[in-house]
Amino acid sequence: MNTSGVVIRVPGKVNLGLSVGPLDSDGYHELVTVFQAISLFDDVTVQYGAEGTGIILEASGSTSAGVPLDSSNLAYKAADIMIRRFQLTSDVSIHLKKEIPVAGGMAGGSADAAGVIVGMDSLFELGLSRDELQRIGAELGSDVPFGIAGGTAIGRGRGDQLTPVLAQGTYQWVLALSSSGLSTPSVYAECDRLREGLSIARPSANDALLQALRAGDAKELGKALSNDLQSAACSLRPALRLVLDVGREYGALGCIVSGSGPTVAFLVEDEEKALDLTVALSSSGVVGGVVRAGGPTHGARRISSF
Numbered sequence: 001m002n003t004s005g006v007v008i009r010v011p012g013k014v015n016l017g018l019s020v021g022p023l024d025s026d027g028y029h030e031l032v033t034v035f036q037a038i039s040l041f042d043d044v045t046v047q048y049g050a051e052g053t054g055i056i057l058e059a060s061g062s063t064s065a066g067v068p069l070d071s072s073n074l075a076y077k078a079a080d081i082m083i084r085r086f087q088l089t090s091d092v093s094i095h096l097k098k099e100i101p102v103a104g105g106m107a108g109g110s111a112d113a114a115g116v117i118v119g120m121d122s123l124f125e126l127g128l129s130r131d132e133l134q135r136i137g138a139e140l141g142s143d144v145p146f147g148i149a150g151g152t153a154i155g156r157g158r159g160d161q162l163t164p165v166l167a168q169g170t171y172q173w174v175l176a177l178s179s180s181g182l183s184t185p186s187v188y189a190e191c192d193r194l195r196e197g198l199s200i201a202r203p204s205a206n207d208a209l210l211q212a213l214r215a216g217d218a219k220e221l222g223k224a225l226s227n228d229l230q231s232a233a234c235s236l237r238p239a240l241r242l243v244l245d246v247g248r249e250y251g252a253l254g255c256i257v258s259g260s261g262p263t264v265a266f267l268v269e270d271e272e273k274a275l276d277l278t279v280a281l282s283s284s285g286v287v288g289g290v291v292r293a294g295g296p297t298h299g300a301r302r303i304s305s306f
Protein backbone atom coordinates (compact mmCIF):
# COMPACT_ATOMS: atom_id res chain seq x y z
CA MET A 1 0.00 0.00 0.00
CA ASN A 2 1.29 3.47 -0.84
CA THR A 3 1.93 5.92 1.97
CA SER A 4 -0.49 8.85 2.07
CA GLY A 5 0.89 10.58 5.14
CA VAL A 6 3.67 10.62 7.75
CA VAL A 7 3.91 11.83 11.33
CA ILE A 8 7.21 13.45 12.40
CA ARG A 9 7.98 14.06 16.07
CA VAL A 10 10.23 17.11 16.69
CA PRO A 11 11.68 18.30 20.02
CA GLY A 12 11.91 21.75 21.56
CA LYS A 13 15.29 22.98 22.78
CA VAL A 14 16.96 24.87 25.55
CA ASN A 15 20.18 26.82 25.07
CA LEU A 16 22.55 25.71 27.82
CA GLY A 17 24.93 28.48 26.81
CA LEU A 18 24.36 31.40 24.47
CA SER A 19 27.22 33.78 23.72
CA VAL A 20 26.14 36.68 21.51
CA GLY A 21 28.68 38.75 19.51
CA PRO A 22 28.17 42.23 18.08
CA LEU A 23 25.43 43.02 15.55
CA ASP A 24 26.68 42.26 12.01
CA SER A 25 25.81 44.26 8.90
CA ASP A 26 23.34 41.51 7.82
CA GLY A 27 21.16 42.24 10.88
CA TYR A 28 22.22 39.03 12.69
CA HIS A 29 24.56 38.44 15.60
CA GLU A 30 27.36 35.93 15.45
CA LEU A 31 26.65 33.25 18.09
CA VAL A 32 28.25 30.39 19.88
CA THR A 33 25.48 28.41 21.51
CA VAL A 34 25.05 24.95 23.03
CA PHE A 35 21.64 23.45 22.28
CA GLN A 36 20.03 20.54 24.08
CA ALA A 37 16.91 18.91 22.60
CA ILE A 38 14.33 18.18 25.30
CA SER A 39 11.32 15.90 25.51
CA LEU A 40 8.64 18.45 24.78
CA PHE A 41 7.48 17.61 21.27
CA ASP A 42 5.38 18.84 18.39
CA ASP A 43 3.99 16.10 16.14
CA VAL A 44 3.84 17.24 12.53
CA THR A 45 1.60 15.26 10.16
CA VAL A 46 2.26 15.78 6.46
CA GLN A 47 -0.09 14.20 3.94
CA TYR A 48 -1.19 14.58 0.36
CA GLY A 49 -3.96 17.17 0.06
CA ALA A 50 -6.97 17.14 -2.23
CA GLU A 51 -6.09 18.37 -5.72
CA GLY A 52 -6.06 22.14 -6.12
CA THR A 53 -6.04 22.93 -2.39
CA GLY A 54 -2.38 24.08 -2.26
CA ILE A 55 -0.81 24.08 1.21
CA ILE A 56 -3.29 23.64 4.07
CA LEU A 57 -2.17 24.16 7.66
CA GLU A 58 -4.09 23.16 10.80
CA ALA A 59 -3.08 23.09 14.46
CA SER A 60 -4.23 21.47 17.70
CA GLY A 61 -2.64 20.70 21.08
CA SER A 62 -2.00 22.46 24.37
CA THR A 63 -0.01 25.38 22.91
CA SER A 64 -1.79 25.85 19.57
CA ALA A 65 -3.93 28.86 20.51
CA GLY A 66 -3.13 31.86 18.33
CA VAL A 67 -0.75 30.02 16.00
CA PRO A 68 -1.08 31.62 12.54
CA LEU A 69 -2.26 29.15 9.91
CA ASP A 70 -1.38 31.20 6.84
CA SER A 71 1.78 31.77 4.80
CA SER A 72 3.39 33.66 7.71
CA ASN A 73 3.83 30.38 9.59
CA LEU A 74 7.35 28.90 9.26
CA ALA A 75 5.83 25.44 8.65
CA TYR A 76 3.92 26.83 5.64
CA LYS A 77 7.13 28.46 4.36
CA ALA A 78 8.94 25.14 4.76
CA ALA A 79 6.32 23.36 2.63
CA ASP A 80 6.49 26.12 0.04
CA ILE A 81 10.29 25.94 -0.25
CA MET A 82 10.19 22.11 -0.58
CA ILE A 83 7.51 22.27 -3.32
CA ARG A 84 9.46 24.85 -5.32
CA ARG A 85 12.92 23.32 -4.84
CA PHE A 86 11.85 19.80 -5.80
CA GLN A 87 9.08 20.79 -8.22
CA LEU A 88 6.52 18.72 -6.35
CA THR A 89 3.15 18.73 -8.03
CA SER A 90 0.93 17.37 -5.22
CA ASP A 91 -0.92 19.53 -2.74
CA VAL A 92 -0.04 19.04 0.94
CA SER A 93 -2.03 19.15 4.11
CA ILE A 94 -0.10 19.75 7.35
CA HIS A 95 -1.32 19.25 10.89
CA LEU A 96 0.67 20.56 13.86
CA LYS A 97 -0.05 18.93 17.22
CA LYS A 98 1.67 21.41 19.47
CA GLU A 99 3.15 20.99 22.93
CA ILE A 100 6.13 23.36 22.59
CA PRO A 101 5.31 26.92 23.72
CA VAL A 102 4.81 29.55 21.00
CA ALA A 103 7.32 32.46 20.98
CA GLY A 104 8.77 30.90 24.13
CA GLY A 105 12.48 30.70 23.28
CA MET A 106 12.21 26.94 22.75
CA ALA A 107 12.20 26.95 18.94
CA GLY A 108 8.60 25.76 18.59
CA GLY A 109 8.04 27.40 15.19
CA SER A 110 11.42 26.12 14.02
CA ALA A 111 10.51 22.61 15.20
CA ASP A 112 7.38 22.68 13.03
CA ALA A 113 9.40 23.80 10.00
CA ALA A 114 11.93 21.03 10.71
CA GLY A 115 9.05 18.52 10.88
CA VAL A 116 7.66 19.64 7.52
CA ILE A 117 11.08 19.38 5.81
CA VAL A 118 11.72 15.88 7.19
CA GLY A 119 8.09 14.87 6.55
CA MET A 120 8.11 15.98 2.92
CA ASP A 121 11.45 14.28 2.32
CA SER A 122 9.88 11.08 3.63
CA LEU A 123 6.46 11.37 1.96
CA PHE A 124 7.83 12.29 -1.47
CA GLU A 125 10.76 9.84 -1.11
CA LEU A 126 13.32 12.54 -1.91
CA GLY A 127 16.15 10.65 -0.17
CA LEU A 128 17.89 13.81 1.10
CA SER A 129 20.81 13.50 3.52
CA ARG A 130 20.65 15.05 7.03
CA ASP A 131 23.10 17.73 5.79
CA GLU A 132 20.86 18.63 2.85
CA LEU A 133 17.79 18.74 5.10
CA GLN A 134 19.63 21.01 7.55
CA ARG A 135 20.85 23.34 4.77
CA ILE A 136 17.24 23.85 3.65
CA GLY A 137 16.28 24.41 7.30
CA ALA A 138 18.93 27.13 7.69
CA GLU A 139 17.27 29.12 4.87
CA LEU A 140 14.11 29.30 6.98
CA GLY A 141 15.52 30.15 10.40
CA SER A 142 18.60 29.88 12.59
CA ASP A 143 17.14 27.20 14.91
CA VAL A 144 15.61 24.93 12.24
CA PRO A 145 18.76 22.81 11.58
CA PHE A 146 18.96 21.91 15.28
CA GLY A 147 15.31 20.78 15.26
CA ILE A 148 16.34 18.29 12.58
CA ALA A 149 19.57 17.24 14.35
CA GLY A 150 18.50 17.00 18.02
CA GLY A 151 20.81 15.69 20.77
CA THR A 152 23.34 18.16 22.15
CA ALA A 153 25.18 20.39 19.69
CA ILE A 154 27.18 23.59 19.40
CA GLY A 155 25.68 26.12 16.98
CA ARG A 156 27.96 28.72 15.39
CA GLY A 157 27.34 31.50 12.87
CA ARG A 158 23.68 32.38 13.30
CA GLY A 159 23.34 29.24 15.42
CA ASP A 160 22.75 27.15 12.30
CA GLN A 161 26.24 25.69 11.79
CA LEU A 162 26.11 22.63 14.00
CA THR A 163 28.73 20.37 15.53
CA PRO A 164 27.65 17.55 17.86
CA VAL A 165 28.92 17.84 21.44
CA LEU A 166 30.46 14.98 23.35
CA ALA A 167 27.93 14.68 26.16
CA GLN A 168 27.04 12.11 28.79
CA GLY A 169 24.11 11.77 31.12
CA THR A 170 20.48 12.75 31.02
CA TYR A 171 19.12 15.87 32.63
CA GLN A 172 15.79 16.78 34.20
CA TRP A 173 14.24 20.14 33.46
CA VAL A 174 11.33 22.06 34.94
CA LEU A 175 10.09 24.72 32.55
CA ALA A 176 8.21 27.82 33.64
CA LEU A 177 6.06 29.01 30.75
CA SER A 178 4.71 32.52 30.28
CA SER A 179 1.19 33.27 29.17
CA SER A 180 2.48 35.55 26.39
CA GLY A 181 5.56 35.22 24.19
CA LEU A 182 8.51 37.51 23.46
CA SER A 183 9.58 38.35 19.92
CA THR A 184 13.11 37.16 19.15
CA PRO A 185 14.10 40.28 17.12
CA SER A 186 12.99 42.59 19.94
CA VAL A 187 15.05 40.66 22.51
CA TYR A 188 18.16 40.92 20.30
CA ALA A 189 17.43 44.65 19.79
CA GLU A 190 17.12 45.12 23.58
CA CYS A 191 20.43 43.27 24.05
CA ASP A 192 22.07 45.74 21.60
CA ARG A 193 20.49 48.66 23.44
CA LEU A 194 21.76 47.46 26.83
CA ARG A 195 25.27 46.96 25.41
CA GLU A 196 25.42 50.30 23.55
CA GLY A 197 28.81 51.99 23.93
CA LEU A 198 30.48 48.79 25.23
CA SER A 199 33.06 46.95 23.18
CA ILE A 200 31.61 43.53 22.47
CA ALA A 201 33.94 40.56 22.04
CA ARG A 202 33.46 37.82 19.44
CA PRO A 203 31.26 35.08 20.93
CA SER A 204 33.06 32.18 22.55
CA ALA A 205 32.43 28.62 23.72
CA ASN A 206 31.86 28.14 27.44
CA ASP A 207 34.58 25.67 28.47
CA ALA A 208 33.12 24.93 31.92
CA LEU A 209 29.80 24.02 30.27
CA LEU A 210 31.41 21.70 27.72
CA GLN A 211 33.51 20.07 30.46
CA ALA A 212 30.37 19.46 32.57
CA LEU A 213 28.63 17.85 29.59
CA ARG A 214 31.65 15.66 28.85
CA ALA A 215 31.67 14.50 32.48
CA GLY A 216 27.86 14.14 32.67
CA ASP A 217 27.95 16.28 35.82
CA ALA A 218 24.56 17.92 36.43
CA LYS A 219 25.78 20.06 39.37
CA GLU A 220 28.61 21.58 37.33
CA LEU A 221 26.30 22.00 34.36
CA GLY A 222 23.84 23.91 36.54
CA LYS A 223 26.59 26.33 37.60
CA ALA A 224 27.83 26.80 34.04
CA LEU A 225 24.50 27.65 32.35
CA SER A 226 24.79 31.09 30.73
CA ASN A 227 22.79 33.23 28.35
CA ASP A 228 23.81 36.67 27.01
CA LEU A 229 20.15 37.37 26.11
CA GLN A 230 18.93 36.86 29.68
CA SER A 231 19.30 40.50 30.82
CA ALA A 232 17.52 41.67 27.67
CA ALA A 233 14.63 39.23 28.19
CA CYS A 234 14.38 40.29 31.88
CA SER A 235 14.52 43.95 30.90
CA LEU A 236 11.53 43.50 28.57
CA ARG A 237 9.71 41.18 31.02
CA PRO A 238 10.82 42.11 34.60
CA ALA A 239 8.62 39.36 36.12
CA LEU A 240 11.15 36.82 34.82
CA ARG A 241 13.50 37.88 37.65
CA LEU A 242 10.88 36.70 40.16
CA VAL A 243 10.54 33.40 38.31
CA LEU A 244 14.33 32.87 38.42
CA ASP A 245 14.27 33.64 42.17
CA VAL A 246 11.72 30.87 42.84
CA GLY A 247 14.07 28.35 41.22
CA ARG A 248 17.06 29.51 43.26
CA GLU A 249 15.02 29.34 46.46
CA TYR A 250 13.80 25.79 45.75
CA GLY A 251 17.27 24.38 45.13
CA ALA A 252 17.48 24.16 41.33
CA LEU A 253 20.99 23.26 40.18
CA GLY A 254 20.77 26.07 37.67
CA CYS A 255 18.22 28.48 36.18
CA ILE A 256 18.28 30.08 32.79
CA VAL A 257 16.04 31.97 30.40
CA SER A 258 15.79 29.71 27.35
CA GLY A 259 17.09 31.43 24.19
CA SER A 260 15.28 34.73 23.77
CA GLY A 261 12.71 33.74 26.44
CA PRO A 262 10.35 34.09 28.12
CA THR A 263 10.42 30.36 29.08
CA VAL A 264 12.67 29.83 32.10
CA ALA A 265 14.41 26.45 32.34
CA PHE A 266 15.44 25.00 35.72
CA LEU A 267 17.87 22.12 35.90
CA VAL A 268 16.96 19.86 38.85
CA GLU A 269 18.75 17.02 40.58
CA ASP A 270 16.01 14.44 40.92
CA GLU A 271 12.31 13.65 40.87
CA GLU A 272 11.70 15.04 44.36
CA LYS A 273 13.29 18.43 43.57
CA ALA A 274 11.35 18.54 40.32
CA LEU A 275 8.07 18.04 42.18
CA ASP A 276 8.92 20.64 44.87
CA LEU A 277 9.80 23.22 42.27
CA THR A 278 6.76 22.43 40.11
CA VAL A 279 4.48 23.01 43.09
CA ALA A 280 6.33 26.19 44.13
CA LEU A 281 6.20 27.67 40.64
CA SER A 282 2.55 26.73 40.09
CA SER A 283 1.51 28.46 43.31
CA SER A 284 3.81 31.49 42.85
CA GLY A 285 1.38 33.37 40.65
CA VAL A 286 4.26 34.54 38.42
CA VAL A 287 4.14 31.83 35.73
CA GLY A 288 1.62 30.88 33.05
CA GLY A 289 2.23 27.13 33.37
CA VAL A 290 4.81 24.55 34.41
CA VAL A 291 5.93 21.48 32.45
CA ARG A 292 8.68 18.93 32.93
CA ALA A 293 11.01 17.50 30.33
CA GLY A 294 14.19 15.48 30.02
CA GLY A 295 17.14 15.93 27.72
CA PRO A 296 18.90 15.27 25.50
CA THR A 297 16.49 13.62 23.08
CA HIS A 298 16.36 12.83 19.36
CA GLY A 299 15.85 15.30 16.50
CA ALA A 300 12.99 15.26 13.97
CA ARG A 301 12.03 11.66 13.19
CA ARG A 302 9.16 9.74 11.69
CA ILE A 303 7.03 8.02 14.29
CA SER A 304 4.34 6.65 11.97
CA SER A 305 2.99 6.57 8.45
CA PHE A 306 -0.41 5.74 7.03
Ligand code: C5P
Pocket residue numbers: 027028029030031140141142143157158159184185188
Ligand atom coordinates in the same frame (compact mmCIF):
# COMPACT_ATOMS: atom_id res chain seq x y z
O1 C5P B 1 16.89 33.21 12.03
P1 C5P B 1 15.62 33.63 12.66
O2 C5P B 1 14.58 34.02 11.64
O3 C5P B 1 15.10 32.67 13.67
O4 C5P B 1 15.94 34.95 13.48
C1 C5P B 1 14.94 35.80 13.96
C2 C5P B 1 15.56 37.15 14.34
O5 C5P B 1 16.42 36.98 15.47
C3 C5P B 1 16.44 37.79 13.29
O6 C5P B 1 15.66 38.56 12.40
C4 C5P B 1 17.38 38.64 14.11
O7 C5P B 1 16.74 39.84 14.51
C5 C5P B 1 17.56 37.81 15.37
N1 C5P B 1 18.78 36.98 15.32
C6 C5P B 1 20.02 37.58 15.45
N2 C5P B 1 21.15 36.81 15.42
C7 C5P B 1 21.07 35.47 15.28
C8 C5P B 1 19.81 34.82 15.16
C9 C5P B 1 18.67 35.62 15.18
O8 C5P B 1 20.11 38.80 15.60
N3 C5P B 1 22.19 34.75 15.24
